[in-house]
Amino acid sequence: MSPLLEIFASSVVTLGSPFLDIALLVLSVASIIFAYLTVTYKSLVYSSIFLAFVGLVNAAFFMILGYPLIAFVQLIIYVGSGVLFIIISISMLKEPKLTFRPNIYSWVIMLFIFVLIVVIGISVGIAPSELTYLGIFPAVDYLVKYWFSILLLVLALSMALIVSIAVSRGERE
Amino acid sequence: MIIIGLFLIIITAAVLIGVGVWGIVYNKNLVKMLLSLEVSFNGITLLVLYIASTTGVLGIIKLGAYIVFLGIALAIGEISIIVSVILYMFKEKMLNEISQDEVGSEE
Numbered sequence: 001m002s003p004l005l006e007i008f009a010s011s012v013v014t015l016g017s018p019f020l021d022i023a024l025l026v027l028s029v030a031s032i033i034f035a036y037l038t039v040t041y042k043s044l045v046y047s048s049i050f051l052a053f054v055g056l057v058n059a060a061f062f063m064i065l066g067y068p069l070i071a072f073v074q075l076i077i078y079v080g081s082g083v084l085f086i087i088i089s090i091s092m093l094k095e096p097k098l099t100f101r102p103n104i105y106s107w108v109i110m111l112f113i114f115v116l117i118v119v120i121g122i123s124v125g126i127a128p129s130e131l132t133y134l135g136i137f138p139a140v141d142y143l144v145k146y147w148f149s150i151l152l153l154v155l156a157l158s159m160a161l162i163v164s165i166a167v168s169r170g171e172r173e
Numbered sequence: 174m175i176i177i178g179l180f181l182i183i184i185t186a187a188v189l190i191g192v193g194v195w196g197i198v199y200n201k202n203l204v205k206m207l208l209s210l211e212v213s214f215n216g217i218t219l220l221v222l223y224i225a226s227t228t229g230v231l232g233i234i235k236l237g238a239y240i241v242f243l244g245i246a247l248a249i250g251e252i253s254i255i256v257s258v259i260l261y262m263f264k265e266k267m268l269n270e271i272s273q274d275e276v277g278s279e280e
Contacts, residue, residue: 028185031185032192035189035192035193035212035215038208038209039208039212047204047205051212058219061219061222065223069242070222074245082253085252085253085256086204086207086252089260146242149239152247153246157246157249
């Protein structure tokens with residue numbers, strides 16, 4: 001066996017559950033497709049929405065890798081505020097004709113997401129004892145551990161908010 | 174038997190970074206370039222967390238989370254400032270059309 005193949009073989013670590021392996025494959029494919037659509041889609045609003053989906057899939061990856069806090073931060077701050085800010089800003093400039101027309105594709109996508117969530121939920125199988133880290137005390141612990149990051153985050157977001165308001169208003173004098 | 178490993182995450186991260194870089198080069202639209210940059214950023218965070226989590230060293234695992242945490246915070250600041258600047262340029266007629274491919278160039 002060549003050294004390169006050995007490195008590849010040692011890197012292949014299965015997650016134990018075939019459901020989770022399949023979910024990982026589906027997430028990877030979805031992430032790549034959404035990234036491609038983000039870059040190539042004509043409409044900026046839809047492109048931003050696809051970026052939000054990339055962020056969502058990434059959050060799922062972070063969860064699988066064992067970083068629940070980073071997954072929550074990705075969901076709440078990155079997708080919830082950052083990408084939403086882009087979408088709202090762009091849609092304020094030129095109102096897109098967003099009409100809800102449910103067709104067969106929307107139903108297929110909805111069914112796909114539902115099956116994906118069910119597969120991940122079954123395969124992860126969180127035991128009740130593991131739910132305790134969602135409580136308030138570990139959150140305080142995270143605040144103590146990552147105080148400098150949180151301080152920088154607050155400062156960066158405050159500064160960005162002030163600059164955004166100032167630039168968007170565009171007032172002189 | 175289906176054997177799909179965590180190695181898939183490296184491939185996904187590499188593809189995300191590649192697609193993002195390709196988008197930066199391919200697009201002429203300022204907003205599209207920003208979105209492509211964000212795609213690359215997502216790939217990089219995924220790669221950093223994967224490397225950190227597979228080392229098995231507790232310090233590096235925490236360091237990976239720390240770096241990504243900071244990265245997300247700074248990315249949000251960057252997004253808000255760049256989008257605001259683009260909006261300002263559009264309002265001041267420095268840009269012709271924000272939803273077309275010719276955003277970055279004046280005709």
